Structures are given as structure tokens and as C-alpha cells.
């Protein structure tokens with residue numbers, strides 16, 4: 184048996200995508216000495232080739248031999264090896280949002296992803312969504328046990344929809360009431376794969392390290408598994424949403440609200456609305472109370488970030504397993520301390536993961552962990568436009584974005600927020616003068632005062648209520664990903680970001 188490559192080729196079995204008998208009358212036909220063979224036999228091994236910046240590609244190597252029997256034995260042996268990789272999916276349910284991002288979801292899936300799935304002998308049921316919530320509603324009806332995973336082709340909003348379908352379905356099947364903020368939620372063991380085809384794609388970028396449909400498809404094929412923290416968001420004992428990336432009030436809420444009207448602009452809408460929101464410089468008054476995450480080892484100011492096989496996330500996983508064993512014993516959580524902070528904020532961001540994306544390669548909280556059971560709560564107090572710009576620019580370079588007197592960051596396991604406006608409305612409902620004044624200010628956008636509420640941006644969707652109660656559920660779901668792998672070849676840690684090019 185011999186391989187046409189001149190260099191040695193080492194492939195771990197976990198990186199093999201498929202093994203096939205090589206078809207002839209292809210380009211290999213006239214390679215060197217094999218040309219003279221009467222009836223050559225060969226098989227091709229398709230495998231994952233790791234390129235720069237976390238990019239994966241499908242590569243192949245062909246082995247030739249004279250003996251047909253020997254050739255078949257090799258194919259058989261390698262196929263058996265692949266069969267032994269139990270974490271690999273065989274049957275997937277795929278949802279495609281044809282309107283996400285640059286509206287390329289369908290094309291990306293058909294041209295780049297479907298051929299790889301078929302090469303890896305994965306069968307798929309594909310649903311092209313016809314309206315928002317199509318995928319979510321569908322997930323409550325399908326025979327979910329048939330599938331080894333669900334794939335969503337789209338952006339963060341589409342992922343959020345599929346996640347709500349899956350988590351919601353799990354709770355319904357287990358008789359758990361999502362409206363109870365204290366209910367212990369049932370973990371969701373069906374993995375979700377994200378094929379990025381949206382506008383921000385922050386969940387894909389933060390869990391894989393690159394926005395690339397082929398790379399994401401290969402992580403699905405090799406059966407990767409990355410647990411993920413999920414926050415539940417409630418208002419007055421009513422369930423609102425789950426969040427895995429950003430819960431943002433003020434700046435990011437206002438950007439989202441403005442950009443929804445400009446969907447036709449595609450991903451550009453965030454730059455346009457971002458600039459507009461930056462100029463409007465609104466701040467909002469309110470009270471935030473939170474329970475610090477004492478169980479985790481890390482802190483938001485750590486220099487090291489969450490990487491493949493993260494030690495801090497593993498520790499949280501062990502704690503979670505112990506908690507499950509001890510269930511029935513009283514939970515201490517409710518007795519733990521709450522910290523209360525009142526103030527005027529330009530932005531309140533709670534992130535379950537770094538929220539790295541091409542716009543901000545290290546993210547809103549570079550040291551946040553994917554699966555440690557905590558969120559980083561970032562409070563940006565009222566400051567000058569210039570200072571706020573300095574803060575924003577630090578999301579795009581190597582400088583520490585928390586090193587400002589007007590920025591505080593806490594690692595938390597739960598928090599609550601109420602705006603001053605809703606507090607006032609609750610205490611003296613008939614203060615008409617105040618309301619009139621509020622109306623006046625809303626009509627004059629040049630005014631920076633806290634006359635109106637902002638809205639919460641929950642993974643790219645707006646919430647209806649400004650008063651919310653949030654709880655982090657450690658490792659509630661799993662992705663076909665492995666977290667960001669450590670750089671090995673001395674690559675530059677971050678590529679030059681778009682904002683630096685702009686400035």
C-alpha cells in the first residue's frame with residue numbers, strides 16, 4: 184500500500200471524515216508508476232486539515248495497491264474505526280433561515296455543507312423556514328428522538344429560536360413550568376450545530392473561533408461537544424426568553440431597536456444604528472441587584488480566556504454533577520448575599536460568553552467562560568461621549584476595556600434590573616407631570632436624559648419588559664463545537680478589526 188503524497192501524512196482517526204473506494208478515470212489515473220498497472224485499486228481517506236485562524240478544511244489522501252483484497256480490507260478496517268466514534272451524528276434535523284444576514288443561508292447550506300454531510304454519510308431532514316418562529320414551533324411537534332442533533336443555518340437570532348424550541352420542548356416533556364423562575368431546568372442533551380449565515384454570528388465565533396460554514400460543518404461531522412450556559416429571563420413570574428450571548432440594556436438595546444427597522448441594509452444596519460446610537464448618547468437610570476458567582480474559580484479580569492478543555496468550565500461541570508447527586512437537599516442559593524447598585528447607565532451588558540465576533544475579536548468580556556455557570560455583568564456608567572468612544576474602541580484592540588473609572592464588571596449567577604421609571608410608576612402612578620415631561624423628551628432626541636426606558640437586547644431580539652430577573656443555568660445545553668483552540672503556530676492573536684481600519 185502506498186500513498187501518492189511525497190511527505191508523510193499523519194491523521195488521527197478522530198479527524199477522519201470518510202473513507203471511500205477511489206473512483207477511476209479521475210485525475211489520479213495518469214500518476215506515475217500506477218499508470219502501467221492493469222487494474223489498480225485504491226481508496227481515499229477524507230480528513231480534517233487544520234489551517235490558520237481556527238479554519239478547518241476537508242482534505243484527502245489516496246492510497247493505491249495492486250491487491251484488490253488488501254485494498255478492501257483496508258477500507259473495511261477504516262470504516263469500522265469510524266463506526267466506533269460514537270459521538271458522531273448520523274441523523275440531523277436542519278433549519279435554514281433564508282432571510283438571515285446577506286440572505287445566503289440556502290446557498291451556503293446547499294453548496295458548502297450538504298456535500299460534506301453526504302460524504303460523511305449523515306442523513307438530514309431539511310426545513311427551510313417560511314416565517315419567524317417556524318423552526319421553534321416545529322421543534323415542539325417533530326419526533327425529536329429520531330435525531331442526533333439539530334442544525335441551524337442563520338445568525339444569532341436563528342440560533343436563539345432553535346434553542347428556545349429545544350429547551351422548551353425538553354421542559355414540556357418533563358413537566359417543568361418555564362414561568363417559575365426558580366424551577367430547576369432539565370438539561371438538553373441534543374446538540375445544536377450552527378452554520379453561520381447571519382449578521383453578527385457571535386455565538387459561532389465565540390465557540391469555534393471563526394465564522395466559516397465549512398469549519399462549522401466539520402465540527403458537526405466529527406461529533407464535537409461544547410456545553411453552554413444559558414440564562415433564563417423572567418418578568419413578574421412570567422418567562423420571557425433564554426439568552427446565551429448578550430443581554431444588553433441601553434447602548435446595545437437601542438442599537439437593536441433602531442436596526443430592526445433597517446433589516447433591508449443587511450449586516451450593515453448594525454454599523455449605521457451603532458453610529459446613530461453612539462451620537463444620541465442616552466443614559467438610563469435604574470437599580471441592578473445581583474448575586475456574585477462564588478462557585479467559579481475565575482474572574483472577569485483574568486488574563487487567560489476560556490479555551491478548548493477549559494479547566495474552570497470542567498470544575499463547574501463537576502460541581503453540577505455533585506449538585507445533581509445531592510438534589511433533594513435544600514438549596515443555599517436563596518440565602519446568599521445580594522449586592523445592589525443604583526445609578527445612571529449608558530450600557531448594562533450581561534454576557535454568558537465572551538461575545539467575540541469579527542467586529543470585536545476579543546469580545547465584550549474577553550475572560551468570560553462558555554460553561555462555568557456564570558455571566559459577566561458589565562456596568563457602563565454615565566460618562567462623556569469621548570470616554571464612551573474610548574471604551575468602545577477598546578473592544579477592538581488589545582487594551583483592557585474594564586480599566587476605566589466608569590466601567591464596573593462582576594461575575595454573577597443571577598441578577599435583577601428595574602428602571603427608575605418603572606419604580607416611580609409603581610410607587611406613584613398618577614404623577615402625570617412626570618409622564619408629560621417624559622413624552623416631551625422622547626420627542627426631542629437631542630436630549631440625553633433618562634426620560635424613557637431602553638429595551639433589552641436578548642441575543643439579538645428585543646424584550647418587551649425593562650424590569651427583568653435573570654438566572655444562569657450552568658451547561659443547560661450543548662453545541663457541536665469544542666471551544667476555541669489554543670493558537671499553536673505563533674499566529675497573531677487577533678486579526679486587525681474593522682474599526683481600526685475605519686479610524
Ligand SMILES: CCCCCCCCCCCCC/C=C/[C@@H](O)[C@H](COP(=O)(O)O)NC(C)=O
Pocket residue numbers: 338339340341381382383384385428429435438439453457458461538540542543547575576578579640641642643644682
Ligand atoms: C463606534 C464604535 C463601535 C465599535 C463597537 C465594537 C463592539 C461590537 C461588539 C458587538 C457585540 C455583539 C454581541 C452579539 C449580539 C448579537 O446577538 C446581536 C444579534 O445578531 P444577529 O443579527 O442575530 O446575527 N447583534 C447585535 C449587534 O446586537
Ligand SMILES: Nc1ncnc2c1ncn2[C@@H]1O[C@H](COP(=O)(O)OP(=O)(O)O)[C@@H](O)[C@H]1O
Pocket residue numbers: 279280281282283284285311312313314315316317336337338339340341342344380381382383384643644
Ligand atoms: N423565513 C423567515 N422569515 C422571516 N424571519 C425569519 C424566518 N426564519 C427565521 N426568521 C427570524 O429571523 C430572525 C433573524 O434571523 P438571523 O438568522 O439571526 O439573521 P440576522 O443575523 O441577519 O439577524 C430570527 O429571529 C428568526 O426567528
Ligand SMILES: [Ca+2]
Pocket residue numbers: 412534535536551552553554555556557558
Ligand atoms: Ca459563562
